[in-house]
Amino acid sequence: MKDRLAIGYIRSAHGTNGALRVHSFSGESEHFRKLERLTLRYRGIEREYEVEGVFGTHPTLLVKLKGVDTREAAQRLQGWEIWVPRENAAPCREGEYYIADLEGCEVYSRGEEGSVFHGTIVAVIEAPHTFLLEVALSGGGRAMIPFQDHFVGEVDILRRRIELKTPWILE
Known part of the structure; x- marks a missing residue:
């Protein structure tokens, strides 16, 4: 089984301070609140980020990453997938799987x-x-x-x- 999983993707920028509007693949948001770090992937490129904050709930989930401080920087990340270690993904209930x-x-x-x-x-x-x-x-x-x-x-x-x-x- 894979040790890293995609848990969502960046839908768009939100506001002017670099916040990201995120889509959660599981439809849940609680596991995002526990994240300290994440990896963004797009067309073979990977970037590591520290998570500064998570706000809102699915479907309007907002994530603020360290170093992404402007709307323009956030817009450049639109479409990138969010990857985390398996233990940081939403837990599976009985009968569920990734x-x-x-x-x-x-x-x-x-x-x-x-x-x-x-x-x-x-x-x-x-x-x-x-x-x-x-x-x-x-x-x-x-x-x-x-x-x-x-x-x-x-x-x-x-x-x-x-x-x-x-x-x-x-x-």
Whole structure:
């Protein structure tokens, strides 16, 4: 499992003092208040920042970073993702997991003689209405599976295993 997770992204600048309007991927904001440091990522570039303050609640969450002191500096960070160590992300409730943990899981379905292995998830892609699981197929090639209840059954992150309800989606 990944030791760092994306917890949100910078939507826009707020005000004139460099405050950032932030979108929380989890829809929660409490974990942002505990942050002392964070990493911003954009197109392969990473920057570390110290957190000066967090204000408001989701969906209007504001973050002030040390060294980002003007509206113009804040505007240059629009679209950057916010990454933190796993222990600083919003805690998962029972039955929840981080989307990032799907990568590396093996994909199975139920066959007449037990479980059938189909491949391994190599990427999770955010699409307009759902996530897509990119699977490297055991017989070669790749397939995309919409991460929706209609196609995906049980997800067992601890065993690194995902069960398909409809294996024909791989054809």
